Amino acid sequence: MTVRVQDVVAAMEAAYPPELAESWDAVGLVCGDPQAIVQRVLFCVDPVEATVDEAADFGAQLLISHHPLLLRGVHGVPADDPKGRLVHRMIRAGIGLYCAHTNADSAELGVSDALAAAIGLTVTGPLDPHSEGARTGLGRIGVLPEPEPFERFVQRVAAGLPTTAWGVRGAGDPQRPVRTVAVCGGAGDSRLETATAAGVDAYVTADLRHHPAGEHIARGDVPGARVPALVDVAHWASEWPWCQQAADIVATALPDTVEVLVSTRRTDPWTAHVAGAVSDPGRTLA
CATH class of the missing domain: 3.40.1390.30 (NIF3 (NGG1p interacting factor 3)-like)
Structure with a gap:
C-alpha cells in the first residue's frame, strides 16, 4: 500500500477534527504536497530547527507538530526570516509539515x-x-x-x-x-x-x-x-506526551505502511536553572 501525505492527514483529522480548533488558530498542512509518498513521520511539539534536523536525520517525509509554525498572519516566507528559512528548508528536503494545535487540545x-x-x-x-x-x-x-x-x-x-x-x-x-x-x-x-x-x-x-x-x-x-x-x-x-498519542493514532490507522518516531529533542526555550540558596523562601529569608 502506498501512503501519501493526504492519508496521514486524514488519520490525524479523524482523531483531531479541524472544526474543534479555536477561530484564531492555524491548523492543517503548512507545506508539502498532499500527493507526496510518505514512508516515515516524525512527531514533535515545536516545528523548529532542531526538530527539522531530526526529521531530516530520520529520513521523514512528513513532520507533525502540535504548535503551529505560522500562527500569526504573514505576508511572505523569505529565506532570511527564521520561519521562512524553515519552510524553504523543508520544501527543499521534501518534508511536509502538518500542525494539530487547539483541535488536538479539545479532541x-x-x-x-x-x-x-x-x-x-x-x-x-x-x-x-x-x-x-x-x-x-x-x-x-x-x-x-x-x-x-x-x-x-x-x-x-x-x-x-x-x-x-x-x-x-x-x-x-x-x-x-x-x-x-x-x-x-x-x-x-x-x-x-x-x-x-x-x-x-x-x-x-x-x-x-x-x-x-x-x-x-x-x-x-x-x-x-x-x-x-x-x-x-x-x-x-506538558504537551510532549501527546506526540506518542498522535504517533500511535497514525500507526494504528496505517499499520505496516509508515514508520513513526517521536522527537526526543527538548525544544523548551529555557536552558538553565539555578536554585536559590534559601530552601524555603516562603517561610524565612534567614
Missing part, C-alpha cells in the same frame, strides 16, 4: 488526556467541556488510584514528564491529600476558576503567572474556602 482523546495518562490519572471527563455532557473540550479531570500527600504528588508529576530546566513547581500545603486532579496541557491559568469550581484537590498546567497563582492560593486562607493546590510545569513538557 475527545487529546493533549490533556496524554498528560493525565503520563502522571497516572484515570480521566473522568473534560475540565471545560464544549457543552453539557460533551466529551470534547479543554483540560481533563481525573483521579489517582489512591490519595497521596501533595508533596508526593508533585514528585509524581516530575517523574511522569520529561526533565526541563524549568522544572516542576508546587503551590499548596505539602501534606494536603490529593485524589482528584484537573490537568490542562499548555498555558492554563485562564482555567483556574474552572478548576476551582470543579472541586478538585490539585490543578496541573503550564505557564502559571505570579499574580493569578498567588491570588488563587490566598483564597484558600479564607475560612470554609477550598481551592486546588497548583502544579506548574514547563509548557513543552
